Amino acid sequence: MRVDIEPLGDILLARVSGELDLRTAPEFRDTVDGALERDYRDINLLLLSMAGVTFLDSSGLGAVLGRYRRLSQRGGRVVVCSLPHQISKVFELAGLFKLIDAFDTEADAIAALRGGGAGCQQQTR
Amino acid sequence: MRVDIEPLGDILLARVSGELDLRTAPEFRDTVDGALERDYRDINLLLLSMAGVTFLDSSGLGAVLGRYRRLSQRGGRVVVCSLPHQISKVFELAGLFKLIDAFDTEADAIAALRGGGAGCQQQTR
Amino acid sequence: MPATNKVTNYVEIEFPAVPENVEFARVAMACFASQINSFVLEEIDDIRLLTSEAVSNSIIHGYPGRPGIVRLRATIADGTLEMIVEDEGRGIPDVKRAMQPAFTTREDRLGMGFTIMEALADELEVYSEENKGTRVVIRKRPARSA
Amino acid sequence: MPATNKVTNYVEIEFPAVPENVEFARVAMACFASQINSFVLEEIDDIRLLTSEAVSNSIIHGYPGRPGIVRLRATIADGTLEMIVEDEGRGIPDVKRAMQPAFTTREDRLGMGFTIMEALADELEVYSEENKGTRVVIRKRPARSA
Ligand SMILES: Nc1ncnc2c1ncn2[C@@H]1O[C@H](COP(=O)(O)OP(=O)(O)O)[C@@H](O)[C@H]1O
Numbered sequence A, B: 001m002r003v004d005i006e007p008l009g010d011i012l013l014a015r016v017s018g019e020l021d022l023r024t025a026p027e028f029r030d031t032v033d034g035a036l037e038r039d040y041r042d043i044n045l046l047l048l049s050m051a052g053v054t055f056l057d058s059s060g061l062g063a064v065l066g067r068y069r070r071l072s073q074r075g076g077r078v079v080v081c082s083l084p085h086q087i088s089k090v091f092e093l094a095g096l097f098k099l100i101d102a103f104d105t106e107a108d109a110i111a112a113l114r115g116g117g118a119g120c121q122q123q124t125r
Numbered sequence C, D: 001m002p003a004t005n006k007v008t009n010y011v012e013i014e015f016p017a018v019p020e021n022v023e024f025a026r027v028a029m030a031c032f033a034s035q036i037n038s039f040v041l042e043e044i045d046d047i048r049l050l051t052s053e054a055v056s057n058s059i060i061h062g063y064p065g066r067p068g069i070v071r072l073r074a075t076i077a078d079g080t081l082e083m084i085v086e087d088e089g090r091g092i093p094d095v096k097r098a099m100q101p102a103f104t105t106r107e108d109r110l111g112m113g114f115t116i117m118e119a120l121a122d123e124l125e126v127y128s129e130e131n132k133g134t135r136v137v138i139r140k141r142p143a144r145s146a
């Protein structure tokens, strides 16, 4: 599991790759929370770009939802994009798309975050 | 494991790929022997091209050596080419290069088989 | 090789209940399941997910903050994969309730593990006794038979 | 993550002695061994080969033409991988002789299995008793420690 953090103005882009499970979820949480609370305290829009995620289970979903809850508390927002088919299926099964909007590409997600759209360009699942 | 057979005039080219072990060795043997004894009885030069072999152990080596012995008995010859590093290492450890010549490419091997060379263009290991 | 579908084969695996071993369990089950040739790639991915959910539950909930052992038994018979994931941990007082969507006893979790397992398995059985342990039985057949 | 090198972890695996399970054993051992981060890819390949040779021997020689069970136990301690491959099969009457290059009791084989294992393992121990079974102990450390 790997997280690459890149600030894009008012948005924090986190590109996640590898396997997000019980073992790696704490590292994911620490990296993202560390960036949001230490390096980029003024950013409260988080985009999780997941094209490189090869596995994700409910422990991984829990880590994603944890970031959603934290940012919601401070008036922020979390969206995801570029979900591989199997990862999208796990989000769907767990009902996470009811809380977290998903987009096909990073560009779509960034446009929606900046436009404040509610996610009508949501990824076809 | 997969073997693709292609006759090149006086040479039978067998391109092997996948894992050659205790489970797959019988299939390798049957395919190659079937070709040599049924479809191409007049060919007695065999080139095993192994670029696609992802695993080979001493059961796989035994299957290669078995073809060598069969063809030697009828005055033929077996050479190998395009060995991935790990496969070459197994041949080396088992001392098989003392019996079977190895070449870097299919072209090198074909030239040597046609020229009747003893394998001085042997692959650097 | 349609013959493999009639072969009965099994593996039994035992390991300590630590997060490091969840990936190992997934890889082992995916590899074993692929002996059933008619499983397509997506079904093998489902088996990875089923394994991950059941084994993670034994680690987190079965042995919270203490060491323990997880046992995995997978069997292939008549083209069906059966996986049994077992711990000798804390057990579940009310299985029916535990299996409801969003039910969890740990607030950092979703409570969707069993829901995901029910969606992906052809059959799911959960046996549990408090302070004795939990056994999860998962059966999965290829959608397209060979 | 150099910390993993101090963790002690293990897996125990049991399966029927059939050729279908050799690949499973290789994949399982390669995946488990990769918990030692300082193993490079070529060393993981060596572990696949070591596993394949030892497990194949139990299947072919331990239980020739009859059913049987192979047990595999792998342990990580102090950054070293120890693998034990065990059968309750025919056993080896003269281990020293069996380990010599080109010695084999089956003419379709090379007799190079033990030679390959000796070359790739840091330590190789073979215990065997006729009609009781055979136990092969293999130890492998990363060449470059973390
Ligand atoms: N192996 C187990 N041992 C003890 N309790 C378990 C076990 N598996 C599940 N449970 C209980 O069932 C609940 C629901 O499990 P699950 O649906 O997988 O969601 P989650 O793991 O997110 O809590 C858990 O919160 C736990 O209380």
Ligand SMILES: Nc1ncnc2c1ncn2[C@@H]1O[C@H](COP(=O)(O)OP(=O)(O)O)[C@@H](O)[C@H]1O
Binding pocket: B058, D057, D058, D059, D061, D062, D063, D087, D089, D090, D091, D092, D098, D099, D103, D104, D105, D106, D109, D110, D111, D112, D113, D114, D115, D134
């Ligand atoms: N697990 C085992 N049970 C019984 N005999 C064995 C076992 N492993 C090895 N042997 C004996 O040792 C010999 C040499 O083994 P090895 O070097 O692996 O070569 P090969 O498998 O090609 O014969 C075998 O031919 C067999 O007689």
